[in-house]
Amino acid sequence: MGNLIKAEMRKIVTTKSWWGLLIPTVVLALLFALGWGAITNDINDYLGSSDARELGRAAGVEVTTLPVGLLALAHGINIGLLFPLILGILAIAGEYGKKTITTTFLTAPNRVSALTxxxxxYILWGAIYGVVIVGFASLGTVITVDSPGIPDAGYWFGILGAGVLASILATLFGVGLGALWNSTTGATVTSIIWILIVENLLVLVMWGWGGISWLGGVLPNGTLNGIVGAIGAEAFGAAGTAVPDAIDDEAVWLMQFTAGAPGAFSWWASALIFFAWAMLLFGGGWAANQKRDIT
Structure with a gap:
């Protein structure tokens, strides 16, 4: 197994994919954190209602000292998570495209060993990407968010752990998707369209027309975003066990949406649900590649 892992590491570091994907990861994580950091300094005016003050009190903080920097962190991290997912897609689908999968399977004791x-x-690379994403999102947040809105040390460590976990799971999700699809282009284009357009529209439409507020808390992109985003929503009393009955569902959902986690139940619930999605795809890809023709 050690030699197989070394071989997989060489496949990654000897290509341009890992650093080619890392560049837009860094740029977007930083830019989104900078942008959201700039607007969250005026978060009270942005929310603009007594609901914001009630949500703040429910979370045990004064509205003027809400850690609004969590919003910048969440949006910076969540946009960056797209790229470890794409890196994961390349793990197996990329080898089919380059016709190297035959060598990979034939030089391993069996396909189970190769896929393991x-x-x-890719768990390791997901963690590496996670640290980089959190680092640059944090940099953007510190640059733009005023000191009263900067999260305390506890939140920073929580965000770091959640960001790395989300990146690892996004990478595994990508590995499974690529293994099932067997096409880098198909899996990448489909995942981007789903993440950036289809699911977001579906969540907005179902909330606006059907009053379904929980949909984002169970779909893949919503649960991935919720691993980090729900930490901010929970800090404002809009997710987890701190949601007060007195606050209407619309205000709660809007706060979750602002935090980048519409419909999220809590950060840990989002992690568990997305883990289930990742394992479903990974298990399916694992099974599909046990007997797939490689000639």
């Missing part, structure tokens, strides 16, 4: 080595290798 890929999983372990």
């Amino acid at each position: 080595a890929k999983m372990l290798t």
